[in-house]
Amino acid sequence: MSQDTIYSKKLPSVPPFEFNENVAGVFNDMIHRSVPLYRETVKRQAQLAARFYTKGTAIIDLGCSNGNFGMRLLNEMGKRPLRMIAVDNSAPMLAIYQKLLDNHPSGNQIELIQANIQDLAMEPASVVILNLTLQFLPIAERDALITRIHQTLTPGGILLITEKVIHEESQLSALQQEFYYRFKGENGYSNLEISQKRDALDNVLVPDSVETHTARFNAAGFTKVDIWQKWFNFTSFICMKDEEES
Template identity: 60%
Template sequence: MKEKKTDKIYFSPLDQIAPFEFDENVVNVFDDMINRSVPFYGEIVRRQAQLAAHFYMNNTVIFDLGCSHGNFGIALASEMGQRDFRIKAIDNSEPMVIKYRDRLSKSGLSEKISVECSDIRDSDLKNASAVVMNLTLQFLPVADRSDFIKRIHEALIPGGIFLITEKIHHKDEFLDDLEQVFYYRFKKENGYSELEISQKREALENVLVPDTLEQHMARFEAAGFKNIAIWHKWFNFCSFICVK
């Protein structure tokens, strides 16, 4: 069994901190990074897979937008068992896509899951019974977000679902600061040092731009979603389900 690589990207002082990107260095430690940085990440992906399987309709597509190296797709395949299904997974990180395709070739899922390296904003979205976006919208330019959510709504069949998890910030400054304090405490409890937290925060500045919960809800409603719920929230992380 291959040993899981530990995230040491920001472990030592850096003379210059480049903007964060999903390059080969990040891909190599991605599972360690995301499990130590996103509270309940495994639980979120597991329940999303169950929800997508529940709402999946024959002869439709499940889109995984910003798929990284395929944790959702692999989880969904396990949940679906012998049922036929089709996932179209899209990510603009070539190292992520290469790793995902390698995982698929080893698991025999290449016929059910197709992986495309491109900007999700250029993707052809249609005939979807489920669309999943995990920690992806926050990396799109703010000006593009509303129109893209509308495209997702249009791509879904009636009764289809949109599952999205995002890092958020609170509109109240006091509560926003409190959530940040407990988030950094979470990261320290998972072994990250003050230096690692600080350097990662600087790398993400102006790259990851979170919205408030209220901004997300307003955007979903404006896109046409009528049934919207928060099914998981932990301080400054939130998972939504939107039903068309």
């Protein structure tokens, strides 16, 4: 795993964060050191996806990056066949994912699509994954995407979503930030790396609060919503579509 040193030297000016070739090359190191409980999140999401997947439908991974979820899911499914569509707009991320699929005996069950997830023509799905990706969409486009996901889910289907969140109360928000930067420091990021990455993500990653997410899920039609994992400013939700809905 190549080490993430992208922000280790003082940059004359910090460009906005992009999922480009440099980031794709160090993505696994970056995400494990920057997202608390990442391994646990992907593992449980793969287990949930395998549990809720129904034959004749798809699993759709929106913002799939280099395939950590997909590869985990293939192992989780074992010999059970599946249809999965994995979507990302970053070509370097998908190139890494495709190589992993080419080297996996059941890798041909996952179809990679390079597209903006807002533009994707969806197909009936029993599971949709939206992991650490909604936060990168313009705020004005988030409601419509969640509504389309609700529409594309089959009755009893699930949306699994993890996001960086912001607390609505300022002292609690500051406490979450403090512990988040502490976590990054414990994982070997210097103060310079932490502050330059924060600048790069400013206006690129815009977190919502748990309340905003929950209201959006409810407005889209999800009545069964649970937070199955929470770590300060990171939250994993499961949203279930009612059995009797179509």
